[in-house]
Amino acid sequence: MKILAPISNITEVEKLAEAGADEFYCGLHSKEWQNRYQLFNLNARSMAYANFKDLNDLKEAVETAHSHHKPVYLTLNTSYYIDKQFPKLIEIAEKCVNLGIDGFIVSDLGLISKLGKMNNDVKLHLSTICSVQNIKACLFYEDYNISRITLERLLSIDEIKAIKESLKNNNRKIELEAFVMNTRCINVEAFCNFQHNLNYYKKSKLGFLTRMISKHSNLLSFIKHQPNFLLNFFKNKVGYGDTPPCLSSYNINLVESDSQNKNIVLKNMNSRINSTFKNKIQHTECGVCGLVDFNRMGLDIIKIAGRRFPLNKKVKDVTLIRKAIDIIHKEHKDSEKLEYLKNLFHDSEKVIKCNPSNCFYPKFLNKNGICNTD
Secondary structure, three states, X not given: OEEEEEOOOOHHHHHHHHHOOOEEEEOEOOHHHHHHHOOOOXXXXXXXXXXXXXXHHHHXXXXXXXXXXXXXXXXXXXXXXXXXXXXXHHHHHHXXXXXXXXXXXXXXXXXXXXXXXXXXXXXXXXXXXXXXXXXXXXXXXXXXXXXXXXXXXXXXXXXXXXXXXXXXXXXXXXXXXXXXXXXXXXXXXXXXXXXXXXXHHOOOOOHXXXXXXXXXXXXXXXXXXXXXXXXXXXXXXXXXXXXXXXXXXXXOOOOOOOOOOHHHHHHHHHHHHHHHHHHHHHOOOEOHHHHHHHHHHOOOEXXXXXXXXXXXXXXXXHHHHHHHHHHHOXXXXXXXXXXXXXXXXXXXXXXXXXXXXXXXXXXXXOOOOOEOOO
């Protein structure tokens, strides 16, 4: 398994390569694009600090990564683009190919078709925004020259295994990529219609705090150790970076239901929704316990999300996953490996424990929501 890590500026490449990253992915910020199209973003992360500021910086980062024999992939993965944007998109893509980018992470079928005709040496990887959840979807996109698919975040380990086995049985060489750290949204991203950057761009008296909190790791560390009443203040009054509307406080009410367990269903749904904000501030979503199964099934790539996170957070995540991969290749029982992986995560996050809100693969949690690796 290879580790795919996020980068957003030149200085990160060397440090993340040393920490154990095998591949990199990134975005590009274009002032011209942003001024022209406003909320129609060039990629799925609209914040400038989550992207390379220009092509010169991107070129230097690519050259540095290539000096370590590590590829770099660029995100062009907004859910969809409109017709008049395609000439500019292709222009940007061609410039990136010329400076050495190894491939694109894509989502719009029109763009996929155009890029597939542009250069046979450039790889096309499908974004999780397309929400691939089964073998038929994999085969569909393979016909469009997709060489790697980033699977839907909410798939279980058994579902991922079934897709991987079906690909092998059909003699398909398409690679599969699954998330292992950060940004485990409770929604299916492909079906999400929220605007995720409105809070970041809004003008308010506290707007500067929103941006400052997102950019500085010391503030993140301070906030995540605060009691709930302070977390609620940041949530309701300040906001947190590009916190989308789906993380606002709200409750679900069923208008009609034949379920005898209606109250239990509502309680569980509302608890899950309203506990999400604290975990988002803590950036603790983790799937490290899934690595034993991923290694056994022959998963190709594990992805660490978080282009907008501070460098020390990225280094910590890559270091954690590299240590985890090293341990699963040793001769130990699976139960011993899983116990080590659980402790590795707890030692890394210090005060954070596994729970249903921050676990990518809940098969390792018991009925009380506690990590059970026995």
